[in-house]
Amino acid sequence: xxxxxxxxxxxxxxxxxxxxxxxxxxxxxxxxxxxxxxxxxxxxxxxxxxxxxxxxxxxxxxxxxxxxxxxxxxxxxxxxxxxxxxxxxxxxxxxxxxxxxxxxxxxxxxxxxxxxxxxxxxxxxxxxxxxxxxxxxxxxxxxxxxxxxxxxxxxxxxxxxxxxxxxxxxxxxxxxxxxxxxxxxxxxxxxxxxxxxxxxxxxxxxxxxxxxxxxxxxxxxxxxxxxxxxxxx
Amino acid sequence: xxxxxxxxxxxxxxxxxxxxxxxxxxxxxxxxxxxxxxxxxxxxxxxxxxxxxxxxxxxxxxxxxxxxxxxxxxxxxxxxxxxxxxxxxxxxxxxxxxxxxxxxxxxxxxxxxxxxxxxxxxxxxxxxxxxxxxxxxxxxxxxxxxxxxxxxxxxxxxxxxxxxxxxxxxxxxxxxxxxxxxxxxxxxxxxxxxxxxxxxxxxxxxxxxxxxxxxxxxxxxxxxxxxxxxxxx
Amino acid sequence: xxxxxxxxxxxxxxxxxxxxxxxxxxxxxxxxxxxxxxxxxxxxxxxxxxxxxxxxxxxxxxxxxxxxxxxxxxxxxxxxxxxxxxxxxxxxxxxxxxxxxxxxxxxxxxxxxxxxxxxxxxxxxxxxxxxxxxxxxxxxxxxxxxxxxxxxxxxxxxxxxxxxxxxxxxxxxxxxxxxxxxxxxxxxxxxxxxxxxxxxxxxxxxxxxxxxxxxxxxxxxxxxxxxxxxxxx
Amino acid sequence: xxxxxxxxxxxxxxxxxxxxxxxxxxxxxxxxxxxxxxxxxxxxxxxxxxxxxxxxxxxxxxxxxxxxxxxxxxxxxxxxxxxxxxxxxxxxxxxxxxxxxxxxxxxxxxxxxxxxxxxxxxxxxxxxxxxxxxxxxxxxxxxxxxxxxxxxxxxxxxxxxxxxxxxxxxxxxxxxxxxxxxxxxxxxxxxxxxxxxxxxxxxxxxxxxxxxxxxxxxxxxxxxxxxxxxxxx
Numbered sequence: 045x046x047x048x049x050x051x052x053x054x055x056x057x058x059x060x061x062x063x064x065x066x067x068x069x070x071x072x073x074x075x076x077x078x079x080x081x082x083x084x085x086x087x088x089x090x091x092x093x094x095x096x097x098x099x100x101x102x103x104x105x106x107x108x109x110x111x112x113x114x115x116x117x118x119x120x121x122x123x124x125x126x127x128x129x130x131x132x133x134x135x136x137x138x139x140x141x142x143x144x145x146x147x148x149x150x151x152x153x154x155x156x157x158x159x160x161x162x163x164x165x166x167x168x169x170x171x172x173x174x175x176x177x178x179x180x181x182x183x184x185x186x187x188x189x190x191x192x193x194x195x196x197x198x199x200x201x202x203x204x205x206x207x208x209x210x211x212x213x214x215x216x217x218x219x220x221x222x223x224x225x226x227x228x229x230x231x232x233x234x235x236x237x238x239x240x241x242x243x244x245x246x247x248x249x250x251x252x253x254x255x256x257x258x259x260x261x262x263x264x265x266x267x268x269x270x271x272x273x274x275x276x277x
Numbered sequence: 278x279x280x281x282x283x284x285x286x287x288x289x290x291x292x293x294x295x296x297x298x299x300x301x302x303x304x305x306x307x308x309x310x311x312x313x314x315x316x317x318x319x320x321x322x323x324x325x326x327x328x329x330x331x332x333x334x335x336x337x338x339x340x341x342x343x344x345x346x347x348x349x350x351x352x353x354x355x356x357x358x359x360x361x362x363x364x365x366x367x368x369x370x371x372x373x374x375x376x377x378x379x380x381x382x383x384x385x386x387x388x389x390x391x392x393x394x395x396x397x398x399x400x401x402x403x404x405x406x407x408x409x410x411x412x413x414x415x416x417x418x419x420x421x422x423x424x425x426x427x428x429x430x431x432x433x434x435x436x437x438x439x440x441x442x443x444x445x446x447x448x449x450x451x452x453x454x455x456x457x458x459x460x461x462x463x464x465x466x467x468x469x470x471x472x473x474x475x476x477x478x479x480x481x482x483x484x485x486x487x488x489x490x491x492x493x494x495x496x497x498x499x500x501x502x503x504x505x506x507x508x509x510x
Numbered sequence: 511x512x513x514x515x516x517x518x519x520x521x522x523x524x525x526x527x528x529x530x531x532x533x534x535x536x537x538x539x540x541x542x543x544x545x546x547x548x549x550x551x552x553x554x555x556x557x558x559x560x561x562x563x564x565x566x567x568x569x570x571x572x573x574x575x576x577x578x579x580x581x582x583x584x585x586x587x588x589x590x591x592x593x594x595x596x597x598x599x600x601x602x603x604x605x606x607x608x609x610x611x612x613x614x615x616x617x618x619x620x621x622x623x624x625x626x627x628x629x630x631x632x633x634x635x636x637x638x639x640x641x642x643x644x645x646x647x648x649x650x651x652x653x654x655x656x657x658x659x660x661x662x663x664x665x666x667x668x669x670x671x672x673x674x675x676x677x678x679x680x681x682x683x684x685x686x687x688x689x690x691x692x693x694x695x696x697x698x699x700x701x702x703x704x705x706x707x708x709x710x711x712x713x714x715x716x717x718x719x720x721x722x723x724x725x726x727x728x729x730x731x732x733x734x735x736x737x738x739x740x741x742x743x
Numbered sequence: 744x745x746x747x748x749x750x751x752x753x754x755x756x757x758x759x760x761x762x763x764x765x766x767x768x769x770x771x772x773x774x775x776x777x778x779x780x781x782x783x784x785x786x787x788x789x790x791x792x793x794x795x796x797x798x799x800x801x802x803x804x805x806x807x808x809x810x811x812x813x814x815x816x817x818x819x820x821x822x823x824x825x826x827x828x829x830x831x832x833x834x835x836x837x838x839x840x841x842x843x844x845x846x847x848x849x850x851x852x853x854x855x856x857x858x859x860x861x862x863x864x865x866x867x868x869x870x871x872x873x874x875x876x877x878x879x880x881x882x883x884x885x886x887x888x889x890x891x892x893x894x895x896x897x898x899x900x901x902x903x904x905x906x907x908x909x910x911x912x913x914x915x916x917x918x919x920x921x922x923x924x925x926x927x928x929x930x931x932x933x934x935x936x937x938x939x940x941x942x943x944x945x946x947x948x949x950x951x952x953x954x955x956x957x958x959x960x961x962x963x964x965x966x967x968x969x970x971x972x973x974x975x976x
Contacts (some may be wrong), residue, residue, distance in 0.1 A: 069468050070461065072395065120497065142395055144468070148475040151393040152483060160850040161913045162771065162841055179489040186493050213486040214394045228769070235768050235843070242847040245478055245944055250851060253912040256878040260885050264819065302701050303694070305628065353730065375628055377701070381708040384626040385716060412722040419726050446719040447627045478711055535934050536927070538861065586963065608861055610934070614941040617859040618949060645955040652959050679952040680860045711944055 048084070051077050051223075052099040055086045058139060058223035063094050065231050067143040072215075074119035075139040077223045078129050083107045087125060089116035109188075120187065127191025128219060132203040135219040137226040142215045145237035149173070150210035156240045157252045163236045164253060164261035166229060168205040171236070172197050176212050190214070205262075208233045281317070284310050284456075285332040288319045291372060291456035296327050298464050300376040305448075307352035308372040310456045311362050316340045320358060322349035342421075353420065360424025361452060365436040368452040370459040375448045378470035382406070383443035389473045390485045396469045397486060397494035399462060401438035404469070405430050409445050423447070438495075441466045514550070517543050517689075518565040521552045524605060524689035529560050531697050533609040538681075540585035541605040543689045544595050549573045553591060555582035575654075586653065593657025594685060598669040601685040603692040608681045611703035615639070616676035622706045623718045629702045630719060630727035632695060634671040637702070638663050642678050656680070671728075674699045747783070750776050750922075751798040754785045757838060757922035762793050764930050766842040771914075773818035774838040776922045777828050782806045786824060788815035808887075819886065826890025827918060831902040834918040836925040841914045844936035848872070849909035855939045856951045862935045863952060863960035865928060867904040870935070871896050875911050889913070904961075907932045 045053075058075035062068045071094065076087035086102040103118040105111050109126035111118055119125075125138045149156055156171040158164055174193045181189040194209050194217060207229045208218040218233055220226035243250040252258075278286075291308035295301045304327065309320035319335040336351040338344050342359035344351055352358075358371045382389055389404040391397055407426045414422040427442050427450060440462045441451040451466055453459035476483040485491075511519075524541035528534045537560065542553035552568040569584040571577050575592035577584055585591075591604045615622055622637040624630055640659045647655040660675050660683060673695045674684040684699055686692035709716040718724075757774035761767045770793065775786035785801040802817040804810050808825035810817055818824075824837045848855055855870040857863055873892045880888040893908050893916060906928045907917040917932055919925035942949040951957075 069395070070465065072398075144471065145475075147393060147395065148472050151472055152476045152479050154479065159912065160846060162768070162846065165771075176487065177490065179487065182487070182489045182493050213392065213490060232769065238843065239847050239850055241475060241479070242844075242940060243851045246851050246853065246940070246947075248479075254875065254878065254881070256881040257876065257912060260881050302628070303698065305631075377704065378708075380626060380628065381705050384705055385709045385712050387712065409720065410723065412720065415720070415722040415726050446625065446723060474708060474712070481712075535861070536931065538864075610937065611941075613859060613861065614938050617938055618942045618945050620945065642953065643956065645953065648953070648955040648959050679858065679956060707941060707945070714945075 047079055047081070048086075048104075049099070051079055051086055052102050054223040055088070055102050055137075056097060056099045058137065058227050059088045059097060060094065061227045062139060062141050062230060065227070065234075067141040067230055067234060069142050072142040073140055074121055074125075075137065075223060075226065076119070076122075076125045077137045078107070078135075080133075080136065084112070085109075085122075085126065085129060087122055088119045090119050092116070121190075123185070123187040124191040124194070124217065127188060127195060128217070131191070131195035132198070132219065134202075134204050134221070135207075136221045137219060137223040139218045139223075139226045139230050140215065141218070141230050141234075143230065143234040143237075145241050146208075146210060146216040146233050147214075148241060149237050150215050151213060153210075153212050154240075154244065155210070156237055157250070158258055159240055159243050159250055159252055161253070161257065161261045162232070162239065164258045165265050166232045166262075167208065167236070168258065168262045168266075170252075171206060171208050171210065171233070172201075173210045174212050205266075280312055280314070281319075281337075282332070284312055284319055285335050287456040288321070288335050288370075289330060289332040291370065291460050292321045292330060293327065294457075294460045295372060295374050295463060298460070298467075300374040300463055300467060302375050305375040306373055307354055307358075308370065308456060308459065309352075309355075309358045310370040311340070311368075313366075313369065317345070318342075318355075318359065318362060320355055321352045323352050325349070354423075356418070356420040357424040357427070357450065360421060360428060361450070364424070364428035365431070365452065367435075367437050367454070368440075369454045370452060370456040372451045372456075372459045372463050373448065374451070374463050374467075376463065376467040376470075378474050379441075379443060379449040379466050380447075381474060382470050383448050384446060386443075386445050387473075387477065388443070389470055390483070391491055392473055392476050392483055392485060394486070394490065394494045395465070395472065397491045398498050399465045399495075400441065400469070401491065401495045401499075403485075404439060404441050404443065404466070405434075406443045407445050438499075513545055513547070514552075514570075515565070517545055517552055518568050520689040521554070521568050521603075522563060522565040524603065524693050525554045525563060526560065527693045528605060528607050528696060531693070531700075533607040533696055533700060535608050538608040539606055540587055540591075541603065541689060541692065542585070542588075542591045543603040544573070544601075546599075546602065550578070551575075551588075551592065551595060553588055554585045556585050558582070587656075589651070589653040590657040590660070590683065593654060593661060594683070597657070597661035598664070598685065600668075600670050600687070601673075602687045603685060603689040605684045605689075605692045605696050606681065607684065607696050607700075609696065609700040609703075611707050612674075612676060612682040612699050613680075614707060615703050616681050617679060619676075619678050620706075620710065621676070622703055623716070624724055625706055625709050625716055625718060627719070627723065627727045628698070628705065630724045631731050632698045632728075633674065633702070634724065634728045634732075636718075637672060637674050637676065637699070638667075639676045640678050671732075746778055746780070747785075747803075748798070750778055750785055751801050753922040754787070754801050754836075755796060755798040757836065757926050758787045758796060759793065760926045761838060761840050761929060764926070764933075766840040766929055766933060768841050771841040772839055773820055773824075774836065774922060774925065775818070775821075775824045776836045777806070777834075779832075779835065783811070784808075784821075784825065784828060786821055787818045789818050791815070820889075822884070822886040823890040823893070823916065826887060826894060827916070830890070830894035831897070831918065833901075833903050833920070834906075835920045836918060836922040838917045838922075838925045838929050839914065840917070840929050840933075842929065842933040842936075844940050845907075845909060845915040845932050846913075847940060848936050849914050850912060852909075852911050853939075853943065854909070855936055856949070857957055858939055858942050858949055858951055860952070860956065860960045861931070861938065863957045864964050865931045865961075866907065866935070867957065867961045867965075869951075870905060870907050870909065870932070871900075872909045873911050904965075
């Protein structure tokens with residue numbers, strides 16, 4: 045199987061898995077992946093019912109967000125994905141969902157602090173909310189500016205250590221090294237958002253865990269000294 | 278297949294889909310459709326178990342809410358549907374559900390502000406709550422007056438731009454150009470109501486998105502400049 | 511089939527339906543029915559896994575709560591059921607569940623006001639919470655006194671118009687003319703409790719619907735002038 | 744079947760049941776059991792997908808937490824389990840889950856008071872939250888110290904009467920005499936946590952049930968005078 049076929053299948057699977065995990069309402073969601081060797085992005089086509097998606101239907105684009113084939117229109121969020129691939133060279137996949145609690149936190153403009161070890165296992169600190177786009181940014185090139193405001197939010201943050209953002213008044217974008225990892229991050233984000241919402245409803249400023257506990261958990265699963273899982277696995 | 282048969286099937290499907298999507302408890306719900314060419318309404322019969330509904334069981338009525346055949350009684354909410362068809366000439370289908378969060382907002386008499394782009398993709402602004410019916414209106418002709426108070430609530434609003442209402446102390450009525458579209462709107466309404474409730478529980482007056490963002494999203498999916506979906510689809 | 515067999519099957523079905531509808535956690539729940547002609551109660555045996563329940567396993571008792579056969583122990587809540595059959599002559603079935611929101615309201619000692627028409631279709635006013643049992647009542651005959659405090663709570667109320675109660679710090683008891691009706695009431699109670707909790711979380715004293723609207727809905731489904739459902743059905 | 748095989752199967756079943764009951768997100772969870780005759784612990788291997796787990800894959804360790812075979816790495820939480828087996832001689836199984844509401848309460852550092860009889864049937868009083876670990880404890884031997892802080896929390900409490908704890912900022916550990924009992928306790932803990940959260944959201948200091956009612960329920964199911972279930976069962 046060619047690299048392109050492998051990535052097509054991974055991107056298809058990511059799109060279907062977001063539905064299977066209940067992270068998407070209706071057709072509100074899209075996943076893409078990039079082949080860093082060639083710079084080709086593959087992304088879900090726009091408005092096609094999930095039960096009719098095939099690997100072959102994924103739309104090929106370049107990293108500037110220009111469509112490379114003309115069979116189907118790409119997701120209307122393509123320009124956001126393309127900005128993220130340009131701004132975050134370490135990522136290999138991007139997913140946009142409307143999962144319930146992550147979207148609630150995005151609508152409420154509440155960053156998700158690290159309240160527990162579930163969060164610390166995947167996100168190395170607070171998951172941020174973008175600022176609102178200005179009327180000019182919305183008028184000018186809304187989808188592209190959505191990507192730019194995400195990149196702006198991550199100034200000084202390694203996006204692979206906090207692989208998600210809440211776009212104010214909109215919903216989450218999540219990424220990872222591969223489409224499978226991005227789906228997994230989207231699933232954990234939703235659970236972390238759900239727990240965070242419930243903690244905030246009991247106490248408006250819940251207490252984050254200590255930096256030491258965050259370090260202990262995050263570094264157990266990431267980096268050179270990881271001790272989790274089977275050796276070599 | 279005749280137009281009547283096509284509409285019968287679409288109305289049956291809408292009734293079954295509201296159950297399948299969990300928008301209805303027990304038999305609390307009803308969907309109807311209208312053939313604008315003939316003015317015939319087809320509506321769910323009253324109190325028939327969902328697993329025994331057939332296309333043929335849908336009850337035919339005229340736009341004044343008079344039953345045109347005598348086999349089964351129509352839904353007890355028929356008069357409300359008929360008012361909506363008379364007041365809103367652009368709509369082709371009406372659904373009444375008791376979906377959990379939309380009903381909660383109707384009971385709490387809280388209009389649903391546009392807090393995010395999920396809402397903006399489908400509803401062009403706040404989803405309103407009707408005023409309470411007066412004791413006289415309840416005594417006089419309750420079901421008809423429920424329709425009248427909805428029509429009153431939409432004075433000056435194009436009902437196709439905000440295809441749902443919360444009837445105070447009761448629950449949602451939703452509409453669309455077709456039965457399938459009305460079901461889809463009912464499903465989105467429930468998700469939007471769920472997210473809105475959760476935002477209000479964190480902050481009693483959550484901040485709506487800007488008019489510019491509302492315009493950008495609503496107009497992306499509706500009207501002449503829509504850019505979403507496949508060309509010609 | 512004898513009357514006893516018919517009732518055995520109905521009581522079995524009620525026990526299984528409470529599980530199927532998610533109203534019971536583990537084996538926390540029990541349903542019974544009574545044959546008013548003979549005064550025989552049939553009730554779920556104690557602690558038998560639901561997937562091993564048969565109609566034949568239902569335990570026969572008299573209305574004083576004395577077991578009439580010795581094969582299996584009756585539900586440990588038998589004495590509560592028996593008090594209700596003696597105190598409320600119009601009822602034919604009793605169900606005890608631990609459904610989530612009804613139990614939450616019982617734990618929070620919050621009566622469920624009539625906030626909407628879903629409630630009004632089934633319960634003619636506020637669903638009450640019992641007072642706490644005294645230490646003496648708990649020591650003396652706890653299960654029987656649970657029934658007595660329910661009966662005390664309904665002094666002056668027709669139990670068929672409000673077919674449920676929340677026992678303080680414990681959970682709901684629900685009844686009806688038949689086991690099927692009692693299951694249906696338990697299902698509606700849970701939905702009504704869920705919606706009521708959510709209204710109370712937004713506003714600690716949510717506004718009930720008017721007496722006129724309560725009358726209109728309750729009397730539409732109950733009594734001589736009922737207009738809901740198919741004639742003769 | 745040898746005792747080891749029987750325990751292997753019980754531990755496998757406990758690991759799978761926590762997933763089946765929705766108590767675990769992703770691979771966040773682990774169950775173990777101990778053979779008190781030999782002091783051998785069997786525990787889930789680390790990071791193996793649940794659908795690939797077999798009885799044979801359970802890792803054997805001694806009560807000091809030393810691995811007795813080298814095929815697979817044990818759960819990274821092994822040292823916590825081993826401390827609990829040493830500190831609580833009456834327990835035969837330990838489960839760590841990330842079930843949603845128990846984890847929320849652990850993150851919010853809210854002990855779960857006995858608000859109702861569901862709680863009283865299984866937990867003889869408040870389910871405690873541990874204190875936070877100090878930076879030194881986290882740096883020194885985090886997993887072991889997690890067990891030590893649980894043991895410290897239970898000073899003066901019989902762990903079999905309150906078979907669960909919330910580790911601050913982390914999540915629940917639950918135990919029992921057998922793996923099946925521990926799973927059952929984990930399931931009840933989640934339901935009790937869910938109800939407690941909802942009571943606290945309505946009223947920040949909900950009222951516990953009386954000591955007499957707690958005694959009545961707890962002692963009905965536990966100890967020499969238990970009256971629940973079938974005789975001899």
